[in-house]
Structures are given as structure tokens and as C-alpha cells.
Amino acid sequence: MTRIVLVTAVVLVDPDRRVLLAQRPKGKSMAGLWEFPGGKVEAGESPEATLMRELDEELGIVVREPCLAPLTFASHAYETFHLLMPVYVCRKWEGVPQPLEHAELAWVNRMKLGDYPMPPADLPLISVIQDRI
Numbered sequence: 001m002t003r004i005v006l007v008t009a010v011v012l013v014d015p016d017r018r019v020l021l022a023q024r025p026k027g028k029s030m031a032g033l034w035e036f037p038g039g040k041v042e043a044g045e046s047p048e049a050t051l052m053r054e055l056d057e058e059l060g061i062v063v064r065e066p067c068l069a070p071l072t073f074a075s076h077a078y079e080t081f082h083l084l085m086p087v088y089v090c091r092k093w094e095g096v097p098q099p100l101e102h103a104e105l106a107w108v109n110r111m112k113l114g115d116y117p118m119p120p121a122d123l124p125l126i127s128v129i130q131d132r133i
């Protein structure tokens with residue numbers, strides 16, 4: 001039986017309908033790949049609380065819970081765990097996202113998401129984002 005790891009992620013959408021991708025830094029697993037901001041849900045935390053904490057830590061922005069809307073989810077078997085990742089969409093936040101924990105950030109036209117190498121779990125998300133954002 002594989003271990004399920006619960007991670008929440010968010011698609012931040014700007015007024016030009018671009019989406020924020022963040023590049024995983026050197027030294028981490030899947031370094032160099034582009035992901036959606038977020039992280040592992042810790043014990044006692046709601047998925048929304050995880051996102052609000054991660055967005056503060058990773059990007060230095062403040063998001064209010066009502067601004068997080070469910071979009072879709074990813075379910076992917078990695079070699080050592082099974083990732084279950086609820087994905088939210090957010091169009092409103094305070095502050096300007098900064099790469100506080102990532103190598104780089106990119107605001108990407110949603111039709112160009114396929115140009116950015118992503119973790120395998122994220123690939124099925126691309127068409128959902130293109131259709132629904």
C-alpha cells in the first residue's frame with residue numbers, strides 16, 4: 001500500500017489572465033521544474049490554511065480564504081508516495097509575488113503553459129486551466 005501525501009496548490013490568475021508558475025530550486029526533488037505554489041498539508045491544518053501559509057512563506061502575499069475557489073485536483077502515483085493535490089484558483093491577493101523559496105517566478109499566458117517543464121502530476125492540469133480560467 002502506498003502512502004497518500006496531501007498537497008494543496010493554487011493557480012494565481014492576474015488581470016491579463018496569466019497564471020503564476022514557480023520554478024523548483026536546486027537541491028530539491030524535481031529541481032528546475034515549474035509548479036503551482038503550495039505545499040504539504042500539515043497535521044491539524046485545513047487545506048485552505050496550508051495555502052494561505054505557503055503563499056505567505058513562498059511568495060510573500062496575503063490571500064483571504066474566500067478568495068480561494070476549488071478548481072480541480074491532481075492524483076498521481078510517484079515512486080515513493082501517491083500525491084493527492086486539490087488545486088484552487090485565486091484572482092485576488094495583497095502584495096506582489098516574490099520568489100522567496102523558488103529559483104524564479106513566471107507569469108505565463110495559459111496557452112503557453114505547455115512550454116514549461118512541470119512535475120508529471122501537473123500535466124493533466126494544463127488543459128483544465130486552459131478551459132476553465
Ligand SMILES: Nc1nc2c([nH]c(=O)n2[C@@H]2O[C@H](COP(=O)(O)OP(=O)(O)OP(=O)(O)O)[C@@H](O)[C@H]2O)c(=O)[nH]1
Nearest residue numbers: 007009028029030035036037038039040083119121122
Ligand atoms: N506545491 C506544489 N507541489 C507539487 C506540485 N506538483 C507536484 O507534483 N508537487 C509535489 O508535491 C510535493 C509538495 O511538497 P512541498 O512543496 O511541501 O515540499 P518540497 O517541495 O520540499 O517536497 P519534497 O522536497 O519533499 O519533494 C512535492 O513532492 C512536489 O514535488 C505543484 O504543482 N505544486
